[in-house]
Amino acid sequence: xxxxxxxxxxxxxxxxxxxxxxxxxxxxxxxxxxxxxxxxxxxxxxxxxxxxxxxxxxxxxxxxxxxxxxxxxxxxxxxxxxxxxxxxxxxxxxxxxxxxxxxxxxxxxxxxxxxxxxxxxxxxxxxxxxxxxxxxxxxxxxxxxxxxxxxxxxxxxxxxxxxxxxxxxxxxxxxxxxxxxxxxxxxxxxxxxxxxxxxxxxxxxxxxxxxxxxxxxxxxxxxxxxxxxxxxxxxxxxxxxxxxxxxxxxxxxxxxxxxxxxxxxxxxxxxxxxxxxxxxxxxxxxxxxxxxxxxxxxxxxx
Amino acid sequence: xxxxxxxxxxxxxxxxxxxxxxxxxxxxxxxxxxxxxxxxxxxxxxxxxxxxxxxxxxxxxxxxxxxxxxxxxxxxxxxxxxxxxxxxxxxxxxxxxxxxxxxxxxxxxxxxxxxxxxxxxxxxxxxxxxxxxxxxxxxxxxxxxxxxxxxxxxxxxxxxxxxxxxxxxxxxxxxxxxxxxxxxxxxxxxxxxxxxxxxxxxxxxxxxxxxxxxxxxxxxxxxxxxxxxxxxxxxxxxxxxxxxxxxxxxxxxxxxxxxxxxxxxxxxxxxxxxxxxxxxxxxxxxxxxxxxxxxxxxxxxx
Numbered sequence: 001x002x003x004x005x006x007x008x009x010x011x012x013x014x015x016x017x018x019x020x021x022x023x024x025x026x027x028x029x030x031x032x033x034x035x036x037x038x039x040x041x042x043x044x045x046x047x048x049x050x051x052x053x054x055x056x057x058x059x060x061x062x063x064x065x066x067x068x069x070x071x072x073x074x075x076x077x078x079x080x081x082x083x084x085x086x087x088x089x090x091x092x093x094x095x096x097x098x099x100x101x102x103x104x105x106x107x108x109x110x111x112x113x114x115x116x117x118x119x120x121x122x123x124x125x126x127x128x129x130x131x132x133x134x135x136x137x138x139x140x141x142x143x144x145x146x147x148x149x150x151x152x153x154x155x156x157x158x159x160x161x162x163x164x165x166x167x168x169x170x171x172x173x174x175x176x177x178x179x180x181x182x183x184x185x186x187x188x189x190x191x192x193x194x195x196x197x198x199x200x201x202x203x204x205x206x207x208x209x210x211x212x213x214x215x216x217x218x219x220x221x222x223x224x225x226x227x228x229x230x231x232x233x234x235x236x237x238x239x240x241x242x243x244x245x246x247x248x249x250x251x252x253x254x255x256x257x258x259x260x261x262x263x264x265x266x267x268x269x270x271x272x273x274x275x276x277x278x279x280x281x282x283x284x285x286x287x288x289x290x291x292x293x294x295x296x297x298x299x300x301x302x
Numbered sequence: 303x304x305x306x307x308x309x310x311x312x313x314x315x316x317x318x319x320x321x322x323x324x325x326x327x328x329x330x331x332x333x334x335x336x337x338x339x340x341x342x343x344x345x346x347x348x349x350x351x352x353x354x355x356x357x358x359x360x361x362x363x364x365x366x367x368x369x370x371x372x373x374x375x376x377x378x379x380x381x382x383x384x385x386x387x388x389x390x391x392x393x394x395x396x397x398x399x400x401x402x403x404x405x406x407x408x409x410x411x412x413x414x415x416x417x418x419x420x421x422x423x424x425x426x427x428x429x430x431x432x433x434x435x436x437x438x439x440x441x442x443x444x445x446x447x448x449x450x451x452x453x454x455x456x457x458x459x460x461x462x463x464x465x466x467x468x469x470x471x472x473x474x475x476x477x478x479x480x481x482x483x484x485x486x487x488x489x490x491x492x493x494x495x496x497x498x499x500x501x502x503x504x505x506x507x508x509x510x511x512x513x514x515x516x517x518x519x520x521x522x523x524x525x526x527x528x529x530x531x532x533x534x535x536x537x538x539x540x541x542x543x544x545x546x547x548x549x550x551x552x553x554x555x556x557x558x559x560x561x562x563x564x565x566x567x568x569x570x571x572x573x574x575x576x577x578x579x580x581x582x583x584x585x586x587x588x589x590x591x592x593x594x595x596x597x598x599x600x601x602x603x604x
Contacts, residue, residue, distance in 0.1 A: 011377075038343065041340065061405045061406050063376045063402070067376075071365055078313055096402055104444060106364075142407050
């Protein structure tokens, strides 16, 4: 699992502070999460192949999370994309995109499939052979979801001494790691659990932006490998959280601590703060393994 | 008059090839012409004060000419703008912008006034004390206008020897340069033309993007100070012009030569060309004073 931060600042784009967007690579499946203005330029800059992106997840319809989408979709057409593209987004995005396409007398060169999100409960929205994706209901000024990505476990681990001792032909190894039992040359049936052990735990990623402090998400994101949680403000501006429906770095730390995640990434920093290391410091008071998002930063998990 | 190029490349944004956008400063009135994705970041980079922009002109509804607009309008609100903003654009843009504002539960902090363009003939769309703006009907795959900006002439030039010889009180100078006649101390009426001469010719700017070769615009743009004309292709790809409704550098040169403009600026270069100096060279065959647009380049005329 590899997470590339394309932008991690709030609202106003500035020369070096790009709005929210990330690419998550799980088992070779590329997913774009949010798509602020300029995302396509950042994708190019960080050498993410456009053609690898198969799914796009939009958390909510504030501009700093989706204004770059129509440009990216148009570029896909200019590049003659033909493979399906799935977009998971709140109600309204499909209408905007289709209106923009209509007014430019354009159509996409590829099937564009919208999946409208409108539930206030967690939903399983994608389940394929590589991963599952669930929504994480958040609370912001407009309808908002986070997303929980769980890689599917890889193949079972072959106990090579065992299979060699039983003189099992190599041709069966492929089916054994998939969990199949096998019959030896002498006709004895050997159960899979004698020949393999569990694969490594598969990594998972919870993306939570934008939201007020919402501890009721903790059970859903329990023990994830990586949690991105917005921290628009520091504690000194906690009074703004209520009005703007955002969180502080400390609140993000509390969520990480309660959920027992492996690592917390902070982002969506308000433009009012110049020294971003204060965010890490504040969250560290409650949760140790924390790191700020930065444009271009990559987080890898095997 | 000062023209700043914010982007001058066609369609696909790349790391260093930004889509169409320009800022024209005429007598302190700032006008934004087209607004491709990322324009607001380029405005900041080139230190154009957001608050000075009072009018935005959108030539047509292809994304590389307007996908940056909603982001800029949203940022104006974040910056608590209160002054009126006028947008001149083809039918449909108002619907897109209002839908996007509605879905983010947002409104602008300032009066946003749309002027819908739908005529196939030149129209006077702005006339204030500093300048006039007319549409230039172009021909592209969708309804498209260029824009002709004409600065108003400055004050008449005072013939200082004449007014001193006639012993005219200095208090009248201000009205004389505005074109008023004056009565001398001895009661004699002196006509303005005896006291002043014409001001310097006021500069003008014709923006023509995107369009097929369209010589019928020549009478309208006759003798302009500065002509920006798209040149998406070189002559070697002229066959693509018909299909895509674009022009070659040579065709832009022919328009400049026929209209007897002072200077021609080329832009909207297709991504297929790496050596952009070929555009200047090709246009020079028919018109000598030609220069390529470049991101960040500034053209000044007194």
